[in-house]
Amino acid sequence: xxxxxxxxxxxxxxxxxxxxxxxxxxxxxxxxxxxxxxxxxxxxxxxxxxxxxxxxxxxxxxxxxxxxxxxxxxxxxxxxxxxxxxxxxxxxxxxxxxxxxxxxxxxxxxxxxxxxxxxxxxxxxxxxxxxxxxxxxxxxxxxxxxxxxxxxxxxxxxxxxxxxxxxxxxxxxxxxxxxxxxxxxxxxxxxxxxxxxxxxxxxxxxxxxxxxxxxxxxxxxxxxxxxxxxxxxxxxxxxxxxxxxxxxxxxxxxxxxxxxxxxxxxxxxxxxxxxxxxxxxxxxxxxxxxxxxxxxxxxxxxxxxxxxxxxxxxxx
Numbered sequence: 259x260x261x262x263x264x265x266x267x268x269x270x271x272x273x274x275x276x277x278x279x280x281x282x283x284x285x286x287x288x289x290x291x292x293x294x295x296x297x298x299x300x301x302x303x304x305x306x307x308x309x310x311x312x313x314x315x316x317x318x319x320x321x322x323x324x325x326x327x328x329x330x331x332x333x334x335x336x337x338x339x340x341x342x343x344x345x346x347x348x349x350x351x352x353x354x355x356x357x358x359x360x361x362x363x364x365x366x367x368x369x370x371x372x373x374x375x376x377x378x379x380x381x382x383x384x385x386x387x388x389x390x391x392x393x394x395x396x397x398x399x400x401x402x403x404x405x406x407x408x409x410x411x412x413x414x415x416x417x418x419x420x421x422x423x424x425x426x427x428x429x430x431x432x433x434x435x436x437x438x439x440x441x442x443x444x445x446x447x448x449x450x451x452x453x454x455x456x457x458x459x460x461x462x463x464x465x466x467x468x469x470x471x472x473x474x475x476x477x478x479x480x481x482x483x484x485x486x487x488x489x490x491x492x493x494x495x496x497x498x499x500x501x502x503x504x505x506x507x508x509x510x511x512x513x514x515x516x517x518x519x520x521x522x523x524x525x526x527x528x529x530x531x532x533x534x535x536x537x538x539x540x541x542x543x544x545x546x547x548x549x550x551x552x553x554x555x556x557x558x559x560x561x562x563x564x565x566x567x568x569x570x571x572x573x574x
Contacts, residue, residue, distance in 0.1 A: 268350065
């Protein structure tokens with residue numbers, strides 16, 4: 259019997275399928291249901307789940323705590339796999355079977371599961387992003403609410419903006435406490451902020467979304483951030499290299515940090531000017547600097563060294 263298991267996770271239940279076996283079994287997504295699930299999957303070779311916005315955390319923690327091989331995959335990859343194999347219909351049972359087949363065929367790499375502290379930091383960063391988005395939307399609505407007849411509406415919007423700003427300020431203090439409460443994060447935060455161009459917010463985002471910093475190779479960390487150039491070749495035709503995938507929030511934070519660094523960081527400014535002199539378009543040069551800066555800070559955290567005013571040699 260195949261040891262590849264797919265689990266479709268919902269708020270109230272877990273639908274479990276085994277690769278090559280018809281049908282599925284349903285467990286409640288509760289502490290009791292997860293305990294029963296762990297007992298039934300002791301022979302599993304690989305257990306595959308999709309990221310479902312948090313509903314999967316309980317079952318992943320239970321499976322990981324029992325030392326079972328569990329991996330959380332990107333839902334887009336699974337849907338692409340389903341389409342490629344002709345599975346266009348979608349139900350919970352079919353999704354579980356597709357996940358099991360995906361595991362048996364693709365064999366996604368097992369990764370270390372995030373700790374409770376890492377999950378807490380990610381949750382804070384997610385909430386911060388949500389509050390910022392709401393604040394931007396409300397400020398846009400305030401600009402649109404013009405005219406004497408809209409004064410009551412403007413008062414309501416201003417009141418909500420004040421509330422959101424207070425919430426962001428409190429959340430900022432909570433994030434500081436989370437970082438300071440961890441000796442490792444406190445040290446890494448200090449190292450990251452020693453880089454001209456990387457401030458408190460960028461440092462937090464990198465720590466929360468790229469916990470592999472300092473432990474991965476240069477190629478691995480670039481791939482995780484979606485900064486590894488990919489080919490677009492066919493026959494004798496050679497297309498432009500492009501980047502994508504990875505973790506978009508880390509890449510966006512690194513973009514803003516590098517943009518600032520090209521002005522205020524002498525080392526990065528030198529990289530950037532060198533690429534422009536070589537004829538590279540500005541966007542290509544900036545992305546190349548992003549990748550190089552990421553590789554350097556990865557080496558800094560690995561070697562526990564602060565930023566140097568001269569270009570560091572350890573970038574592999």
